[in-house]
Structures are given as C-alpha cells and as structure tokens.
Amino acid sequence: MKKIMIILFLFILNCSSDKVSLKQPNANSKARDILEYGRALYNKGEYKSAINQFRYVISKFPENKKECAWAQYELAYTYYVMKDYKIALNEFKKVEMLYPEESGAIILAKKMINEIELKLK
Secondary structure, three states, X not given: OHHXXXXXXXXXXXXXXXXXXXXXXXXXXXXXXXXXXXXXXXXXXOHHXXXXXXXXXXXXXXXXXXXXXXXXXXXXXXHHHOOOHHHHHHHHHHHHHHOOOOHHHHHHHHHXXXXXXXXXX
16 A cells, blocks of 8 residues: 555656645646645545546546556545445446556556455455
8 A cells, every 4th residue: 555655646746847736727737737636635624625626637538548557546545535436336346447558557556456355245
C-alpha cells in the first residue's frame, strides 16, 4: 500500500506543473483543470464534490482518454478511501475496460483491485 501511495503522490506531483488551487473551473475549462480541481477537493476531504468533478471529466471529455483514465482512477480511489469497497472495485475495473491504452492508471488500478478483493474475502 505504501508503494501505491508513493507512486500516486509522485504522479500527482509530476502532473501538476502549477499549484493546484480551489478555483472552480468554468465552462471553458480543460479536462486537466477540472481533474486537478477534483484532486484539490479530494485533498481537502471533500470527497463527494471530488467525485462529481471526476465524473464530469469522464462525461464531458470522452475523447481525452488520458485525463478520463485518471479521473476514473481517482473516482475509484475516492470510493476506496470512503470505504465503499464494492463501488470502488467496480470503478477500478472500469479503468482497464474503458482505457486499455493508459498503462499507468491500469497498473495502479490492478493493484487496488487486488487489495480490495483481499479485503472483501
């Protein structure tokens, strides 16, 4: 679990060239901006609002596979943190199913799937 957290932290750090703010995205915001806003909400413990942002990225920017894959992963991870393991498991499985070309998100999702399956046994 520590390795997963370190990898996730490094990924988020790497993807964020600017400081993440809680400035709410507008109608012209890019997928990445909304994803980062969702991550900032998550970091503040505003999980339901973060989930809404991750779902918005997935629904509004389906052509942007990279951001959608990470939004899907973050969505699943947020459910995991909320201890809603069954929903988290289903959402993690969607990462590979919907975004087979996004190997980074898939690798982390598979690790989380294994962890959740052990918890649910």
